[in-house]
Amino acid sequence: MKNDFRMKYPLWMMGFILVLGMFLFGVSSPVTDIVNTETEQSMSVEYGLIAGFVIIGSLLLYFLMLIIFYVQLRRHNEKNPTQKISPFAVRPPEYLEQDEGMTHITRKASQKVYSFMIWSLPMLAVFAMFSPLSRIYTVLAILLVAFIQYVIYYLEIRKHFKEEKE
Amino acid sequence: MLKNRVKELRARYGFTQSDLGKQVNVTRQTIAFIEKGEFSPSITLSLKLAKVLQTNVNELFWLEEDDGNEE
Numbered sequence: 001m002k003n004d005f006r007m008k009y010p011l012w013m014m015g016f017i018l019v020l021g022m023f024l025f026g027v028s029s030p031v032t033d034i035v036n037t038e039t040e041q042s043m044s045v046e047y048g049l050i051a052g053f054v055i056i057g058s059l060l061l062y063f064l065m066l067i068i069f070y071v072q073l074r075r076h077n078e079k080n081p082t083q084k085i086s087p088f089a090v091r092p093p094e095y096l097e098q099d100e101g102m103t104h105i106t107r108k109a110s111q112k113v114y115s116f117m118i119w120s121l122p123m124l125a126v127f128a129m130f131s132p133l134s135r136i137y138t139v140l141a142i143l144l145v146a147f148i149q150y151v152i153y154y155l156e157i158r159k160h161f162k163e164e165k166e
Numbered sequence: 167m168l169k170n171r172v173k174e175l176r177a178r179y180g181f182t183q184s185d186l187g188k189q190v191n192v193t194r195q196t197i198a199f200i201e202k203g204e205f206s207p208s209i210t211l212s213l214k215l216a217k218v219l220q221t222n223v224n225e226l227f228w229l230e231e232d233d234g235n236e237e
Contacts, residue, residue: 099197104205160204161195 005076005085007161009094010154012069017147019062024046026054026138094153109156113149120145167230175219175226190214217219 030045047055072085077084085093095110096102124145128138172235176186176197183197183210190211199205200215218224 099192099196100208100211101192101199104199118208160199 004096005072006083006094006096007157008072009085009092010150010157012065014150014154015065017143017150019058021143021147022054022060023058023137024139024143026058028134051076082120094157095156105157105160109153111154112156116149116152117145120148120151126149167203168206168227169203169230170200170227171221172197172215172226174217176201179219182228186215186218189218 015069026047029051031042032045033046035042073085083098095106097106124138124141127141131137172186176183180187183194183201187194187197189190191214192211196205196207200207207227212223214226216226
């Protein structure tokens with residue numbers, strides 16, 4: 001069960017969010033030069049060496065992770081033809097609902113995430129409205145909330161599986 | 167809190183958690199959650215467990231607060 005892809009799904013999402021954060025960090029610091037005169041109109045965006053490295057590195061990492069993720073997803077679907085996961089599912093595939101016991105722990109984990117979301121989202125909205133920081137920090141804050149919700153979900157589910165022994 | 171005798175009776179009949187889970191059509195993990203008292207099974211599952219473990223629901227599950235009333 002611990003190797004069930006659905007258990008690892010939140011970890012994958014956390015990984016994707018981290019890489020997205022890295023990418024965001026890279027693209028957030030360009031040197032922008034805008035020329036707007038009667039004779040010339042141009043805009044140049046220049047990234048430094050480190051920022052460029054972070055952008056390309058994060059993009060490569062993202063696609064590499066995407067390939068591994070897809071391979072693992074296919075492997076799971078081949079092994080579990082009755083519990084296939086669609087990569088485009090609207091319903092979160094990390095839900096474990098084979099029986100009432102699994103549904104119970106999924107519900108507990110979901111409740112914890114919901115409790116986190118009901119106070120973190122208003123705080124995020126206030127932050128976005130009044131923050132003197134640039135827009136990039138608001139996006140990072142959104143990613144942070146998304147990351148934390150997966151951490152909460154994963155830790156709650158893992159807690160139950162860690163304790164149970166045959 | 168709901169207490170139970172599932173582990174004791176399962177051991178008596180020599181079932182593993184997986185064996186018992188298969189017989190009542192739930193995962194091994196669910197049996198483990200029930201044994202730990204972490205999860206209270208539905209009436210349907212309780213009846214199925216009682217049937218497999220050859221007892222009745224009252225013998226298999228009871229409330230902790232009723233412990234003091236037992237003779």
